[in-house]
Amino acid sequence: MVGIDDVAAAAGVSTATVSRALRGLPRVSPATRSKILATANELGYVPSSAASRLASGKTRTVGVLAPYVDRWFFGKAIAGVDHELHGRGYNLSLFNLGGRSAPRERLFSRAMVHKQIDALLLLCMYLHPEEIEDLHAIDMPLVVVGGPVEGIATVGIDDYRAAKTITEHLIHLGHRHIALLHGSDDLELNFSVPKIRVEGFHDAVHEAGLELGPDAVFFGNFTVASGVEAMRRFMALPEPRPTAMVCASDEMALGVLFEARRQGLRVPEDFSVVGIDGHEIGASAGLTTVWQDPTAQARRGTRMLLAELAGEAGAVHSEMAEQRLIVRETTAAPPAF
Amino acid sequence: MVGIDDVAAAAGVSTATVSRALRGLPRVSPATRSKILATANELGYVPSSAASRLASGKTRTVGVLAPYVDRWFFGKAIAGVDHELHGRGYNLSLFNLGGRSAPRERLFSRAMVHKQIDALLLLCMYLHPEEIEDLHAIDMPLVVVGGPVEGIATVGIDDYRAAKTITEHLIHLGHRHIALLHGSDDLELNFSVPKIRVEGFHDAVHEAGLELGPDAVFFGNFTVASGVEAMRRFMALPEPRPTAMVCASDEMALGVLFEARRQGLRVPEDFSVVGIDGHEIGASAGLTTVWQDPTAQARRGTRMLLAELAGEAGAVHSEMAEQRLIVRETTAAPPAF
DNA sequence: TTGAAAGCGCTAACAC
DNA sequence: GTGTTAGCGCTTTCAA
Numbered sequence: 001m002v003g004i005d006d007v008a009a010a011a012g013v014s015t016a017t018v019s020r021a022l023r024g025l026p027r028v029s030p031a032t033r034s035k036i037l038a039t040a041n042e043l044g045y046v047p048s049s050a051a052s053r054l055a056s057g058k059t060r061t062v063g064v065l066a067p068y069v070d071r072w073f074f075g076k077a078i079a080g081v082d083h084e085l086h087g088r089g090y091n092l093s094l095f096n097l098g099g100r101s102a103p104r105e106r107l108f109s110r111a112m113v114h115k116q117i118d119a120l121l122l123l124c125m126y127l128h129p130e131e132i133e134d135l136h137a138i139d140m141p142l143v144v145v146g147g148p149v150e151g152i153a154t155v156g157i158d159d160y161r162a163a164k165t166i167t168e169h170l171i172h173l174g175h176r177h178i179a180l181l182h183g184s185d186d187l188e189l190n191f192s193v194p195k196i197r198v199e200g201f202h203d204a205v206h207e208a209g210l211e212l213g214p215d216a217v218f219f220g221n222f223t224v225a226s227g228v229e230a231m232r233r234f235m236a237l238p239e240p241r242p243t244a245m246v247c248a249s250d251e252m253a254l255g256v257l258f259e260a261r262r263q264g265l266r267v268p269e270d271f272s273v274v275g276i277d278g279h280e281i282g283a284s285a286g287l288t289t290v291w292q293d294p295t296a297q298a299r300r301g302t303r304m305l306l307a308e309l310a311g312e313a314g315a316v317h318s319e320m321a322e323q324r325l326i327v328r329e330t331t332a333a334p335p336a337f
Numbered sequence: 338m339v340g341i342d343d344v345a346a347a348a349g350v351s352t353a354t355v356s357r358a359l360r361g362l363p364r365v366s367p368a369t370r371s372k373i374l375a376t377a378n379e380l381g382y383v384p385s386s387a388a389s390r391l392a393s394g395k396t397r398t399v400g401v402l403a404p405y406v407d408r409w410f411f412g413k414a415i416a417g418v419d420h421e422l423h424g425r426g427y428n429l430s431l432f433n434l435g436g437r438s439a440p441r442e443r444l445f446s447r448a449m450v451h452k453q454i455d456a457l458l459l460l461c462m463y464l465h466p467e468e469i470e471d472l473h474a475i476d477m478p479l480v481v482v483g484g485p486v487e488g489i490a491t492v493g494i495d496d497y498r499a500a501k502t503i504t505e506h507l508i509h510l511g512h513r514h515i516a517l518l519h520g521s522d523d524l525e526l527n528f529s530v531p532k533i534r535v536e537g538f539h540d541a542v543h544e545a546g547l548e549l550g551p552d553a554v555f556f557g558n559f560t561v562a563s564g565v566e567a568m569r570r571f572m573a574l575p576e577p578r579p580t581a582m583v584c585a586s587d588e589m590a591l592g593v594l595f596e597a598r599r600q601g602l603r604v605p606e607d608f609s610v611v612g613i614d615g616h617e618i619g620a621s622a623g624l625t626t627v628w629q630d631p632t633a634q635a636r637r638g639t640r641m642l643l644a645e646l647a648g649e650a651g652a653v654h655s656e657m658a659e660q661r662l663i664v665r666e667t668t669a670a671p672p673a674f
Numbered sequence: 675t676t677g678a679a680a681g682c683g684c685t686a687a688c689a690c
Numbered sequence: 691g692t693g694t695t696a697g698c699g700c701t702t703t704c705a706a
Contacts, residue, residue, distance in 0.1 A: 014693045050390035051683035075407035082433040096419040224621040284561040388699035
């Protein structure tokens with residue numbers, strides 16, 4: 001295995017010079033630099049990351065903690081992180097918490113995360129109070145993407161406004177009796193996001209002077225299947241039923257849409273459905289939604305982390321992400337309107 | 338920062354003994370071991386991975402190369418790798434190739450992959466001939482999940498049989514004029530998978546003594562949107578049109594399904610659609626498909642890698658994964674039947 | 675069963 | 691602009 005001193009010897013310089021030259025540091029003459037580059041290339045030299053980590057104390061790796069990797073928001077976000085990292089020579093170390101909060105270890109203080117990464121990007125998830133404590137204790141740049149965590153810099157949309165916007169869209173269309181399908185609190189995927197979205201929904205309804213029957217609230221777990229399930233329960237309701245449903249995610253909305261049509265409801269003529277997210281499949285299915293871009297959010301968060309690592313103190317800070325109402329084909333005025 | 342010799346000093350033993358004790362190696366008396374464990378814990382000792390990597394030459398990290406991370410198959414697979422890795426103390430280093438083949442560097446020989454990982458898991462993707470060469474050159478356990486790569490151990494379904502099975506299902510229902518939507522070859526996502534699936538389709542059609550008009554073949558890029566697009570082109574065909582369509586992925590099939598219904602076709606009464614994959618959204622939409630489990634495939638591949646690293650020579654080998662026809666609600670006999 | 679000591683292959687002062 | 695040198699914090703012979 002060719003090491004740095006092989007290169008040094010071959011180029012007739014010292015290892016220190018090789019190190020500087022290869023890392024693009026100043027204080028190397030152009031001539032020596034190009035010579036070193038050439039011989040390094042010729043010898044097929046690849047620096048040992050282990051050695052440079054040990055010597056420099058930097059890992060050039062950022063950790064990504066996610067509750068799921070095979071769900072829309074998280075997949076999109078991870079793609080964004082990766083995009084920013086690679087190309088700048090940083091590595092991405094992925095830690096999947098597996099969603100369920102109970103059996104997971106206290107990762108933040110464990111060897112896995114600790115000492116293996118220079119910075120940490122957390123994807124929106126439920127956190128135990130003691131985990132949040134651990135989080136505050138780790139001494140490295142840290143940002144969360146997707147939802148607010150107490151006292152930690154966050155990049156994400158305004159969930160309250162998203163829910164309110166989409167609900168108001170329905171109200172403007174003339175709906176007076178609107179159902180809600182939200183992510184259950186006891187499901188550990190999220191934390192405050194579901195709750196905040198529910199508040200936006202409630203406020204929109206109340207500000208319009210409408211009432212919300214307790215039979216109009218359904219629970220799901222953000223999956224399509226849970227949307228289907230919720231719609232089955234909805235159809236079991238005695239008439240007159242709500243004429244529209246607000247879903248806390250596009251995936252659930254899709255399930256609702258499928259099941260509604262399966263049961264013979266015409267959407268949007270008989271029944272309107274909306275989601276939140278901007279899922280591609282929702283787009284193709286014609287789902288009205290509030291769009292957001294998890295990839296862009298993750299890229300923003302990653303760039304903050306990198307800037308902080310580059311010495312730019314205060315680079316990491318909370319920032320609101322873009323969102324947009326997209327009206328498509330699953331919303332219309334209610335039937336009797 | 339507490340290091341190994343702090344622990345050694347506190348426990349009254351040598352660093353060598355601490356090292357052995359903490360890694361569970363033999364030749365440490367139970368008494369010393371438990372004492373060391375206790376003091377290490379007490380001191381909050383966390384070994385420096387950089388140092389142990391350098392000293393041992395092992396990174397305890399496996400690399401995952403994927404063309405996309407935000408697509409169904411890949412997200413599921415990455416989740417599977419993660420599941421096997423963490424808990425055994427291994428890390429997962431993710432490399433996203435970004436799908437497009439042209440502008441990507443020759444990663445395999447680059448510093449990123451090289452010397453940073455102990456083993457490599459490749460997710461089904463298109464590879465340039467020279468990349469395959471690089472692959473053969475790297476000296477570490479290697480497995481690909483999702484599709485055959487020349488001369489490399491692979492875990493995945495029999496794509497030929499999947500396509501043939503799903504096509505025969507349609508033929509048995511009475512369809513005589515079947516369209517195909519397959520992943521384009523010039524789209525760099527895949528490599529042989531699209532082609533193999535096409536062959537299975539063709540063979541099923543020909544063995545049934547049916548013909549395949551050239552107007553019956555559509556191209557997509559595995560996305561839902563491309564399914565929608567293909568269906569628009571299909572509807573522009575003069576009648577009589579094919580009575581069913583085989584799609585090379587569930588996502589495309591979903592797009593086809595949405596657009597078919599949008600255009601007023603009744604599915605399955607007027608038109609049948611099938612996919613391949615077992616996507617959850619397809620399940621909720623009632624899509625007939627050939628199911629596969631990317632997570633299980635990735636777990637299998639990861640376990641092989643780990644076994645090989647544990648010294649079990651020959652642990653890495655090609656293996657066929659499970660698949661199953663799932664008939665749901667998008668297939669029926671053709672209209673005039 | 676345990677300890678001493680020599681690296682692993684770089685980086686970072688500091689001197690020249 | 692370049693070289694010398696002392697670590698970085700472990701693992702791993704080899705002795706004891």
